[in-house]
Amino acid sequence: xxxxxxxxxxxxxxxxxxxxxxxRSHPDRLELNKFCPRCGKMTPHKEKx
Numbered sequence: 001x002x003x004x005x006x007x008x009x010x011x012x013x014x015x016x017x018x019x020x021x022x023x024r025s026h027p028d029r030l031e032l033n034k035f036c037p038r039c040g041k042m043t044p045h046k047e048k049x
Contacts, residue, residue, distance in 0.1 A: 007045040008037060009036045 001024050007017040011041040015037060021030050036043045 005030065006048040007032065007034060009034075009039065009043050009045055010049045011043045012038050014034065014038045017045060022046075 001022055002020045003023050004020055006015050008015050033042050033045045034045045
């Protein structure tokens with residue numbers, strides 16, 4: 001049931017992280033605060049479609 005996904009920075013658009021989530025318990029798109037090396041700071045990263 002786990003689904004692999006890419007996390008994309010909402011500020012610069014860089015795809016920085018690969019993560020997993022359970023589709024059944026979390027049907028919505030994932031959004032996490034992660035460090036973006038291109039921006040040089042913590043930014044929100046959203047699940048790429």
